[in-house]
Amino acid sequence: MDWIDMGGTKVLLLPVKGPQITTEADGNDVIGEAFSVEAELIAIPVERLGSSFLRLETRLAGTIFQKFVNYHLRCAIIGDIAPLLEGSKALRDFVRETNKGRSIWFVDDLDGLRAKLAREKA
Template identity: 50%
Template sequence: MPDVLHHLSGTPVLVCAADGPALRGEREAADVIGEMFSQGATWAAVPVARLTDDFFRLRTRVAGGIVQKFVNYRLGFAVVGDISRHLEAGSALRDFVGESNRGTQVWFVPDLEALRSRLAGR
């Protein structure tokens, strides 16, 4: 299934398919950003299934590299889905998620409806 542009609360969001290629690092993040530009999206909604376990192990710096790509282009990046098993692994990820969710560009949400609500509240 391809990535599809949706408008959530008036915001163009590229909703990435769960069965698409994994975002293993900055190269794959750049591919998503290119697709966002071609479709006119300002946010990407990336399912947890598209992220490798290394994304959730902050010491690997995979998350930092991916997130930084989106921030550099002033694009929103939402991780969509259940990350509870990753949160159980340590406090660093919990802190990162909490800090991200207080910001305006990177969010961790349980589903697209939660993303829609966050976008509506901006």
């Protein structure tokens, strides 16, 4: 599994191609991968999220994100989720609120993640 250093933060970067995260067990697998490389933050391409992941009524995102937080792992979802945001006020609110914190972020690309991490360290 690949990891990169982003300004002193060890980031597990999941590849775009790979199994989708569609169940709580899939989230557990990602946690295991993060621990195996001693990552502090997991960067997950939006393409790796199952179709129901960001449908908040399924509670899948909330359950998995909560596990990440419980294990002191931060997470960034990388990619364009604009079409999903257009159809869900709840998701728009969720993304806005999580992006204010330090645990779960939604960013357009790796440069956006680097910028958020740099602002945090400044």
